[in-house]
Amino acid sequence: xxxxxxxxxxxxxxxxxxxxxxxxxxxxxxxxxxxxxxxxxxxxxxxxxxxxxxxxxxxxxxxxxxxxxxxxxxxxxxxxxxxxxxxxxxxxxxxxxxxxxxxxxxxxxxxxxxxxxxxxxxxxxxxxxxxxxxxxxxxxxxxxxxxxxxxxxxxxxxxxxxxxxxxxxxxxxxxxxxxxxxxxxxxxxxxxxxxxxxxxxxxxxxxxxxxxx
Numbered sequence: 001x002x003x004x005x006x007x008x009x010x011x012x013x014x015x016x017x018x019x020x021x022x023x024x025x026x027x028x029x030x031x032x033x034x035x036x037x038x039x040x041x042x043x044x045x046x047x048x049x050x051x052x053x054x055x056x057x058x059x060x061x062x063x064x065x066x067x068x069x070x071x072x073x074x075x076x077x078x079x080x081x082x083x084x085x086x087x088x089x090x091x092x093x094x095x096x097x098x099x100x101x102x103x104x105x106x107x108x109x110x111x112x113x114x115x116x117x118x119x120x121x122x123x124x125x126x127x128x129x130x131x132x133x134x135x136x137x138x139x140x141x142x143x144x145x146x147x148x149x150x151x152x153x154x155x156x157x158x159x160x161x162x163x164x165x166x167x168x169x170x171x172x173x174x175x176x177x178x179x180x181x182x183x184x185x186x187x188x189x190x191x192x193x194x195x196x197x198x199x200x201x202x203x204x205x206x207x208x209x210x211x212x213x
Contacts (some may be wrong), residue, residue, distance in 0.1 A: 003141045004148060006061055007132050009175070010053055011124045013167035017046045018117050020166075025113055032164045033099030042092045045162055050087060050120075052159055055079050057127075057176075060151045066130070068138045076131055090116050144207025157191065165198045173210055180213050 009193050029035045058080060062073035090113055097109065135144065152160070168176055183192050196213050 003139075004144050005128075005132055006040060006135055006144060007124070007128050008153055008165065009167050009171065009179070010056075011128060012170035013163055014049065014053060014124065015121070015171040017042075017049060018120065021046050022117055025110045028106060028110075029096065030101040030103065030109070031099060032090075032144050036097050036099040039062040040097065043091070045071065047091045047094075048159070049162060049166070051084075052155075052163075053085060056151060056154070060147060060154070061131075061135070064147060065134060065138070069134055072131075072134050076127060079126075083120060084121060104201075118193050140192065157194075161194060161198050164195050165171055165202055168195075168199045169202045169207075173207070177179050180211055184213075 021039075024042060037158065042192045059103055062076055066073040092108055093112060097106075101109075139147075155163070168179070171179070180192070183195065192213070196208070201206060
């Protein structure tokens with residue numbers, strides 16, 4: 001059995017919501033208040049997940065790695081500081097939209113977001129090809145499993161629900177079967193039901209049925 005990858009699931013979910021927001025921003029009529037409200041609703045959820053993920057990495061993954069391999073966290077911590085500044089700027093621009101913007105203003109926002117998206121995707125790629133490998137090399141399977149458990153326990157359920165809404169559709173059937181087997185073994189039935197209902201609108205019915213949930 002291979003060791004669990006600490007970044008894989010969360011990063012699949014973040015790539016999913018970043019792509020969805022980029023797609024929606026590209027087709028939004030920035031002079032239509034209803035269109036803009038839809039974009040802002042998705043953006044609010046996206047930026048919440050990005051912020052939560054950043055602090056989870058700092059507190060639970062990079063802090064752990066730093067104890068075992070001093071100095072190994074510095075690249076990602078620096079990236080996080082820089083990305084958080086850009087993210088906050090883009091989030092503030094999103095909140096300033098009210099449906100009265102011109103097409104040119106809307107396109108400028110779209111370009112600002114996609115520039116951030118490109119930088120962010122490069123960052124999480126580095127985490128998976130460099131930082132993840134350091135975790136795998138310096139921690140046992142049991143240590144990684146226990147740390148993942150601590151992360152899940154630290155997450156408030158509404159945040160976990162929002163995360164899984166984007167993680168599950170982005171994973172393979174095998175990954176999702178394993179995820180739901182763990183959930184059914186460790187979470188209350190009502191929590192599993194809430195997760196299934198959150199995921200349902202995001203997936204093809206056949207894909208959800210294949211998970212036997």
